[in-house]
Amino acid sequence: MHxxxxxxxxxxxxxxxVVSAFIATAFAQPDHGAARTHWRLVADQxxxxxxxxxxxxxxxxxxxxxxxxxxPQHRAKLHSTNPxxxxxxxxxxxxxxxxxxxxxx
Numbered sequence: 001m002h003x004x005x006x007x008x009x010x011x012x013x014x015x016x017x018v019v020s021a022f023i024a025t026a027f028a029q030p031d032h033g034a035a036r037t038h039w040r041l042v043a044d045q046x047x048x049x050x051x052x053x054x055x056x057x058x059x060x061x062x063x064x065x066x067x068x069x070x071x072p073q074h075r076a077k078l079h080s081t082n083p084x085x086x087x088x089x090x091x092x093x094x095x096x097x098x099x100x101x102x103x104x105x
Contacts, residue, residue, distance in 0.1 A: 003064050010053035019053065022046070032068040039065060 004020065011019040022042045029035040043057040 003060050007053055007056060010050055010056060015050075019046070019050070023057075026065070029068075030072075032065060035065050035068045036061065 004023065007023060008016045008020060022045070026035050026039040026042060029038050039057065039061050043054045043061075046057070047054040
């Protein structure tokens with residue numbers, strides 16, 4: 001989660017969704033080896049247009065993909081383990097919705 005936020009800070013607003021989708025493909029790989037290979041491929045594809053992001057990916061690879069070394073049945077629980085962040089995201093989403101409706105009055 002924190003890596004994704006830091007990574008998107010290096011992408012322009014118009015390319016954040018694409019960058020997020022590219023990075024997410026590494027997490028969809030079946031094992032650690034495939035994830036590492038795909039991670040490097042994504043970093044290399046971004047290197048020419050977003051060199052800071054590629055450098056960030058190079059440095060974070062080991063930490064971000066560490067959970068992939070655990071058995072597959074444990075990965076779903078490890079991939080998203082911070083319920084506080086989910087709660088804060090939901091609060092922010094609801095606050096934004098309320099703010100939109102209040103602004104229409």
